[in-house]
Structure formats: structure tokens, C-alpha cells
Amino acid sequence: MTQQNGLEPGTSTLRAWLALVRLSIGQQFRVRMMIWIALGLLAITSLMILSITVLGDWRQTDDRPRRRGPTYGQHAQRLVAPRSVLAGNPMAGGVQDAITASISASLQTSGFRVFSIFVVFAVFQQFLLPLWTLSFATDALGRERESRTMIWLLTRPMPRSAIYLAKYVAALPWCLGFNIFGFVLVCACGGEPGWMALRLYMPAVIWGTLAFAALFHLFAAISRWPAVLGLIYSFFFELLVGTLPGDLKRMSIGYYVRSLMYDATQHLDVAPDQLNVYAPVSGDTSITVLAAVTIVLTIIGMIAFSRTEYREDLAT
Amino acid sequence: MPNASITHEPRLPESNSAAPALLFEQVSKWYGPVIGVNQVTLELHRGITGLVGANGAGKTTLLRLATGQLQPDIGQVTIRGVEAWNWRAKRLVGYCPESDVFYEEMSGFQFVESMALLCGMTRRQARERTEAAIEQVGMVGRSDRKIRGYSKGMRQRIKLAQALLQDPKLLILDEPLSGIDPIGRQDFVDLFFALAEQDRCLLISSHELEELEKLTNHIAIMARGRIAAVGSIAKIRDLLDQHPITIRMELADPRRTAALLLGHPAVVGIDLGPSQNELIARVANARGFFADFGRLVIEYDLQVQHLETIDDSTQAILGYLLGGRSG
Numbered sequence: 067m068t069q070q071n072g073l074e075p076g077t078s079t080l081r082a083w084l085a086l087v088r089l090s091i092g093q094q095f096r097v098r099m100m101i102w103i104a105l106g107l108l109a110i111t112s113l114m115i116l117s118i119t120v121l122g123d124w125r126q127t128d129d130r131p132r133r134r135g136p137t138y139g140q141h142a143q144r145l146v147a148p149r150s151v152l153a154g155n156p157m158a159g160g161v162q163d164a165i166t167a168s169i170s171a172s173l174q175t176s177g178f179r180v181f182s183i184f185v186v187f188a189v190f191q192q193f194l195l196p197l198w199t200l201s202f203a204t205d206a207l208g209r210e211r212e213s214r215t216m217i218w219l220l221t222r223p224m225p226r227s228a229i230y231l232a233k234y235v236a237a238l239p240w241c242l243g244f245n246i247f248g249f250v251l252v253c254a255c256g257g258e259p260g261w262m263a264l265r266l267y268m269p270a271v272i273w274g275t276l277a278f279a280a281l282f283h284l285f286a287a288i289s290r291w292p293a294v295l296g297l298i299y300s301f302f303f304e305l306l307v308g309t310l311p312g313d314l315k316r317m318s319i320g321y322y323v324r325s326l327m328y329d330a331t332q333h334l335d336v337a338p339d340q341l342n343v344y345a346p347v348s349g350d351t352s353i354t355v356l357a358a359v360t361i362v363l364t365i366i367g368m369i370a371f372s373r374t375e376y377r378e379d380l381a382t
Numbered sequence: 383m384p385n386a387s388i389t390h391e392p393r394l395p396e397s398n399s400a401a402p403a404l405l406f407e408q409v410s411k412w413y414g415p416v417i418g419v420n421q422v423t424l425e426l427h428r429g430i431t432g433l434v435g436a437n438g439a440g441k442t443t444l445l446r447l448a449t450g451q452l453q454p455d456i457g458q459v460t461i462r463g464v465e466a467w468n469w470r471a472k473r474l475v476g477y478c479p480e481s482d483v484f485y486e487e488m489s490g491f492q493f494v495e496s497m498a499l500l501c502g503m504t505r506r507q508a509r510e511r512t513e514a515a516i517e518q519v520g521m522v523g524r525s526d527r528k529i530r531g532y533s534k535g536m537r538q539r540i541k542l543a544q545a546l547l548q549d550p551k552l553l554i555l556d557e558p559l560s561g562i563d564p565i566g567r568q569d570f571v572d573l574f575f576a577l578a579e580q581d582r583c584l585l586i587s588s589h590e591l592e593e594l595e596k597l598t599n600h601i602a603i604m605a606r607g608r609i610a611a612v613g614s615i616a617k618i619r620d621l622l623d624q625h626p627i628t629i630r631m632e633l634a635d636p637r638r639t640a641a642l643l644l645g646h647p648a649v650v651g652i653d654l655g656p657s658q659n660e661l662i663a664r665v666a667n668a669r670g671f672f673a674d675f676g677r678l679v680i681e682y683d684l685q686v687q688h689l690e691t692i693d694d695s696t697q698a699i700l701g702y703l704l705g706g707r708s709g
Binding site: 077078079080081082085086089093096213214215217218219220221222223224225226375376377 | 413449450451452453469470472473477479481483484485487496497499500501502503504507544548
């Protein structure tokens with residue numbers, strides 16, 4: 067940003083921009099309805115996860131493949147039982163031992179898989195991450211538009227594109243802070259598999275937050291109802307398009323977040339049955355796309371904001 | 383109001399100090415199919431100019447074009463040669479909007495200081511300029527309270543204070559006297575005069591011509607998106623002499639009076655009113671008519687019980703220029 071002398075040698079556009087970032091960060095302290103909803107969802111999710119952790123087990127040992135059949139743990143035990151039958155055949159016994167050990171090991175690590183699929187992928191990545199990002203990212207400009215205070219920003223000697231960028235930068239600490247804090251809390255409530263998920267999925271959470279924030283911030287620049295638009299995008303477009311087979315899902319941000327998560331756990335057998343259909347891209351590709359989406363959407367937003375007239379309180 | 387002033391001279395390399403403080407060149411602005419401002423040409427250099435017009439006449443649109451919040455569809459708006467939409471032009475103009483919105487959680491001082499920081503001033507500069515501006519608008523001792531507890535007049539003062547921060551040569555004030563008590567109005571009027579004496583250009587809008595008459599003799603009247611007239615109030619009144627005014631009379635014999643008045647060259651229409659002794663006359667040259675009417679009353683013993691020019695107020699004068707609508 068160029069240093070622009072104006073009123074006095076000491077005045078600068080950069081300083082004005084930094085002041086706007088500071089002001090905007092402070093303004094987002096004021097908790098509004100969307101943020102209360104986000105906090106409520108975090109509390110409910112955390113309590114549910116905590117109750118499962120405390121009262122049950124994330125592993126599949128006690129799960130039943132059929133409603134009235136034996137559990138996976140009982141299946142494993144049954145595989146051990148015929149060992150005596152094979153006493154006379156050491157080779158067959160060895161194979162039997164290997165199968166039993168494999169199943170036992172799989173059951174031991176199934177907690178992480180279950181936690182990943184049901185908590186991280188289904189709840190956090192598809193639902194909470196977009197929603198929490200939406201709460202803060204749409205609020206940065208949306209609040210100014212709604213309360214009609216945009217006039218104070220638009221009459222300052224600062225390029226409009228810089229105002230847009232300042233608002234995005236100011237929203238990021240809140241988006242990242244809430245998503246990271248929320249993810250840490252959710253994972254902490256999940257016990258051992260949660261801690262493992264936290265370590266492996268955190269980069270995807272951060273990259274996803276940046277990209278979603280850029281998108282929702284753009285919505286606030288181009289629409290008077292950015293939260294509604296964001297909700298429609300998150301829960302219709304992302305859910306619908308993001309789960310379709312084929313290449314269409316590559317248009318959704320969630321696809322690259324999920325791909326990044328799969329990439330981090332490809333050695334852990336998290337979603338082997340889905341990979342062929344889901345066809346995730348590599349981690350590097352995911353990061354590149356998410357970074358590019360963030361930058362491109364921010365630039366589009368800066369251009370759109372620079373050209374848009376805001377007439378919320380205009381009476382001719 | 384204390385007579386504090388900010389004395390430094392703005393240094394604006396991009397602007398042309400010889401260019402008009404504000405220039406509209408054949409500017410039109412549409413809101414979809416509705417025209418907000420229609421082919422407006424206006425050139426202001428210094429002093430106070432009053433912008434008057436009925437609600438919906440296009441005043442706010444014009445001011446928003448001048449402050450770079452709206453872009454003209456046709457024509458160009460410049461401030462000292464810099465296009466108003468360009469962010470650099472915003473260093474040259476102070477704007478006091480009509481809309482009564484603030485960051486309500488802030489105190490008046492915090493708000494003005496925040497605006498100063500958003501102009502790119504250092505913390506020290508911002509504090510000094512805020513203190514000076516707060517003093518100029520007479521808010522010393524009251525600016526530490528939260529804005530949400532302010533009266534309308536105090537809010538107007540804070541809006542004006544932020545407009546003064548950059549010590550602009552052009553001040554655009556949208557209904558600045560609205561909601562202010564008489565003492566406060568006088569303070570503001572004195573401040574506007576003081577600013578105008580410092581070779582500044584002030585464009586002040588109001589829907590009340592009388593309010594602006596106290597401030598300036600130079601008026602621009604807006605009607606239906608156009609500048610209907612620009613000039614001194616006397617010049618506009620002369621112009622108005624060519625437009626009919628309506629006079630209501632109560633007389634002992636309205637029919638005889640009507641017959642007499644119909645022969646007068648200034649009278650363009652006569653109606654007998656709803657009540658028995660009422661007469662309504664439309665008169666083209668008001669001054670010429672009244673000069674002769676006194677003579678007729680004496681000569682024919684017309685026994686006038688009541689006479690009023692229904693639209694002889696400045697509001698009505700404005701109404702004529704607005705095409706038959708008053709204020």
C-alpha cells in the first residue's frame with residue numbers, strides 16, 4: 067500500500083488501513099445473534115462428544131454389524147476360539163493368528179476412524195466450520211451495512227479496496243480463533259482419538275477457514291443478506307455438490323478441505339471405502355487450490371467493493 | 383461557542399487549487415428507472431451556498447455524488463479537479479451526513495478520534511485534531527459520554543466535528559441544523575460564518591429556505607432532480623414575480639370584487655371560495671398587484687375583512703419553483 071501524503075506529512079493511507087483493521091477487530095467483540103448460535107452449537111457438540119467419550123468408547127469393539135448379532139469384539143474373540151482346532155497345522159494356525167491380530171489392531175485404532183468420520187468430517191468440517199466462519203466473516207461488512215455505518219468508512223481518504231481488505235484481515239483472527247478454539251475443544255472432548263485428529267486435521271481447518279472466510283466476506287460485499295446467502299451455500303451447495311460423484315464437487319471448498327484431511331490420514335485407513343468414489347486430490351493440490359481460492363475471492367471482493375455503491379440509508 | 387480553529391494549510395499534491403472547490407458538469411444519476419439527479423451543472427468556489435429542495439428533490443443524491451459515495455451515470459463531479467469518486471478527493475472534503483448513525487458504543491470523543499485515525503493521522507495528531515474539532519463544535523466536557531445517550535443536537539455536533547477533522551476547504555453539510563435548539567443553531571451559524579470567512583466553500587442543504595436565508599444569500603434550489611434556480615434570494619424572488627401566487631380574501635361583496643379584479647392585468651384567475659364571502663385570486667405579478675389593490679379597496683370601498691396570501695411564505699415561494707408543490 068502506498069504511503070500517501072495528504073493533510074500533513076505524517077498522515078498515511080497505511081496508517082489509516084491499520085487503524086481500520088484495529089477498529090474492526092474491536093467491533094467484532096460485540097456478540098451478535100449468529101455468534102451466540104455458534105457458541106451454542108459449540109457447547110452442544112462438545113457436551114455430546116464428551117458424553118460419548120465418558121460413557122462409551124469411540125472404538126467399534128462394542129458395535130454390532132447386525133442389530134441382534136455379536137459385537138465386533140465378540141467376532142474377534144470367536145476367531146481366537148477355533149485356534150485349538152488348528153493345533154495340528156502350524157501354518158494354518160499362523161494365518162489364523164495374523165487375521166486375529168489384524169482385526170484386534172483394527173478395532174484398537176477404530177476410535178480414530180469413528181471420530182474422524184462422525185465428528186470431524188460429518189459434524190465439524192461440513193457443518194460447524196462453515197457456520198462459525200460465516201458468523202464472523204459476514205459480520206465484518208454486514209454489520210456496517212446493516213447498521214448503516216458504512217458511510218463513515220466510505221467518506222475516509224482510503225481506497226475502497228483497502229477498506230475491503232482491512233475488513234477481511236480484521237475478521238480473520240475471529241474466524242481462525244473461533245474455529246481453532248472450537249476444534250481444540252471438540253477434539254479435547256473426544257479423548258485419545260480427538261487429540262490425534264487435532265494433530266492431523268488442524269492444517270485443513272486453518273486452510274478451510276481462510277477460504278470460507280474469503281467467500282463469506284465476498285457475500286457481504288455483494289449482498290444485503292450475506293448470512294442467508296452463506297447458509298444456503300454451506301448447507302445446500304456444499305452438502306449437495308460436495309458429495310456428488312464426478313468432478314462437479316471440485317467446485318466446492320469443502321472438497322479440498324476433506325481431501326487435505328484424507329491426505330493427512332492416508333496411512334490410517336480413515337475412509338477406504340469412500341476413496342474410490344470420492345477421488346480426493348493430494349494434500350499439496352488441496353493447499354494450492356485453497357490458497358488460490360482465498361486470494362482470488364479476496365481480489366474479486368476488492369474489485370466488487372470498489373465499484374459498488376452502498377445506498378442502504380439513501381433517500382433521494 | 384469557543385472560537386478555536388485549526389490553522390495549518392492542507393498540502394494536496396494531486397489537486398488543482400485553481401479549480402472549483404466543487405464542480406458538477408451535466409451530471410445525471412439514476413436509481414433504476416427513477417432519476418435522482420438530472421443534468422445538474424453547478425460550480426462552487428468559496429463561501430456558503432444553500433441547497434434547498436423538498437424531500438425527494440435530489441439533495442442527498444447530489445451531496446452523495448459530491449462526496450464520492452455515488453458515481454454519476456452521466457457527467458463528472460470533481461473536487462478541486464479530482465474526481466469525487468476517487469479516494470484522494472476525500473482528503474479535500476468534510477462531510478456531515480444527514481443520517482443519524484454512529485458507532486453507538488463509543489463516546490463522542492472516541493468516535494471523532496477514530497475517524498481521525500481512519501484519515502491516516504498519528505495517534506498524537508488524531509488526539510490534537512479531535513480536541514480542536516470537539517472544541518469548535520462546542521462539545522467540550524460532554525464528549526466523553528456514550529453517543530447512545532446523546533440528544534439530537536449533540537449528535538449533530540459530533541457529526542460536524544468529524545467533518546472538520548481534515549480542515550477541508552470544502553464542507554458538505556446535509557441538514558446540519560436539523561434537531562438543534564435555537565441557541566445551538568446560532569452557534570452553528572456563527573461557526574459556518576467563521577469557516578466561510580476562512581475562504582472555505584460550504585454547501586449546506588436544507589428543506590427549509592428560511593433556515594438557509596439566515597446563513598447565506600446564495601441559494602441553489604433543487605426540484606425533481608434538477609437545479610431549478612441558483613443565485614441570491616432576491617434574484618430568485620424577482621424570478622418568482624413572474625410566477626402566480628394565490629391570495630385568499632374575505633369580503634363583504636366578493637362578486638363585485640371579483641368583477642373589479644378580473645380587469646386587473648396581474649390577475650390570472652378568480653375563484654369564489656367555498657364560504658359565501660370568500661374569494662381566491664391567482665396573481666401573476668404579486669408586487670404590482672398589491673400596489674394597485676390598496677387603491678381599489680379605497681376607491682370602491684371593498685370592505686376587506688381578511689386577506690392572506692396562501693403561499694406567501696418562503697415555503698410557498700419554494701413551492702413554485704418546485705412546480706406547484708410547497709416545502
